[in-house]
Amino acid sequence: AQSVTQLDSQVPVFEEAPVELRCNYSSSVSVYLFWYVQYPNQGLQLLLKYLSGSTLVESINGFEAEFNKSQTSFHLRKPSVHISDTAEYFCAVNRNSGNTPLVFGKGTRLSVIA
Amino acid sequence: EADIYQTPRYLVIGTGKKITLECSQTMGHDKMYWYQQDPGMELHLIHYSYGVNSTEKGDLSSESTVSRIRTEHFPLTLESARPSHTSQYLCASRTGGAYNEQFFGPGTRLTVL
Numbered sequence: 051a052q053s054v055t056q057l058d059s060q061v062p063v064f065e066e067a068p069v070e071l072r073c074n075y076s077s078s079v080s081v082y083l084f085w086y087v088q089y090p091n092q093g094l095q096l097l098l099k100y101l102s103g104s105t106l107v108e109s110i111n112g113f114e115a116e117f118n119k120s121q122t123s124f125h126l127r128k129p130s131v132h133i134s135d136t137a138e139y140f141c142a143v144n145r146n147s148g149n150t151p152l153v154f155g156k157g158t159r160l161s162v163i164a
Numbered sequence: 165e166a167d168i169y170q171t172p173r174y175l176v177i178g179t180g181k182k183i184t185l186e187c188s189q190t191m192g193h194d195k196m197y198w199y200q201q202d203p204g205m206e207l208h209l210i211h212y213s214y215g216v217n218s219t220e221k222g223d224l225s226s227e228s229t230v231s232r233i234r235t236e237h238f239p240l241t242l243e244s245a246r247p248s249h250t251s252q253y254l255c256a257s258r259t260g261g262a263y264n265e266q267f268f269g270p271g272t273r274l275t276v277l
Contacts, residue, residue, distance in 0.1 A: 082263050088205075093168075093254055093268030101263045138205050144262040149214055151197055151222070152266055156206040 052077040052143045056155035063131055064163050071126040071158045073115075073141035083124040084142040084152065085115055094140060100124060101146075111135075136162045167191050170255050170269035177245055178277050185240045185272045187255035194259055196238040197266070200224060201252040213238055245276045 057072040075081065082101050086094040098109040105117040115126045124141060141155040168189040177183055189196070198211040199222075209222030213232040227249070228242050238257075242249055255269040 084265075086268075091270075093270045094256075094266075095268070096265045099263075099265070140207065146262055148262065149195065150262065151195075151209055151212050154207045159205065 052081060052145060052150075052153045054141050054143050054153055054155035056141055056158050058158050059156065060159045060161065062161045062163060065133055066130045068129050069127065069131050069135075069160065071139050071141075071160065073124045073126065073155060075122050075124065075141075075143045077122075077143060077145065080146045081143045082146050083115075083117060084144070085109075085113070085124070085126050086140045086142060086154075088138040088140065088157075090137070097126075097139070131160070131162045133162050133164060135160060168255060168257055168267050168269040170253075170272050172272060173270060174273050174275075176275045176277065179244075179246055181245050183242050183245055183274070185253055185255075185274070187238045187240070187269055188236050189238075189257045189267070189269075190236060191257065191259065191267065192235060193257035193267070194235065195257060196232065197256040197258075198222070198228075198230060198238070198240050199254040199256065200226065201254055201271070207254070211240065245274075247276045250274060250276050 053076045055074045063069045084099045085097040087097045088094045098107045100117045108114045113128045140157045142152045171186045194215045196213045199207045208224035210226040211230040254271045256266045258266045
């Protein structure tokens with residue numbers, strides 16, 4: 051079975067500062083990795099995903115995540131955050147075969163302070 | 165833009181009532197999911213379906229039931245609501261393999277008094 055650990059439940063950061071949201075996973079098989087974002091009073095939206103190939107993946111709004119197989123990590127980073135990035139961020143994992151549902155971490159609340 | 169809908173968005177109801185939370189998607193996705201989201205924002209999978217007439221229980225034990233009679237519709241029913249059922253319920257759908265995105269509805273926030 052797969053599991054996901056998001057090491058920080060809350061991350062406050064000042065506007066225009068860099069941020070890293072940490073995610074570690076556990077799996078005995080190859081996996082796909084995802085980051086989802088949830089803005090207040092909304093459902094989750096896909097931010098970015100790693101399937102294969104380049105270990106660095108990027109989103110359209112400046113976030114990036116790097117897959118590190120040896121450390122079983124998929125940390126999310128942004129060099130300069132905006133107020134509008136305030137949201138809940140969920141890391142998720144799925145085995146890369148079969149029909150199993152996504153396994154989500156507990157989420158990290160990113161609060162950007164003006 | 166995700167075409168997955170949930171109604172109602174908010175529901176306040178008394179203990180003992182029967183309720184059905186609706187979820188519909190217009191994308192033709194075969195796989196659908198229900199999650200319960202704690203006040204602390206953690207997601208728990210409570211039910212899922214791989215297609216018509218397929219339903220499975222998720223990781224979190226739930227007193228709710230689901231049905232999948234049509235591809236686009238995946239309603240969740242609570243026969244007798246209790247205060248412990250107060251939570252947010254999120255519906256999601258996906259097509260194809262595990263590499264594909266799961267699309268989420270906006271959620272139903274349920275309060276049982």
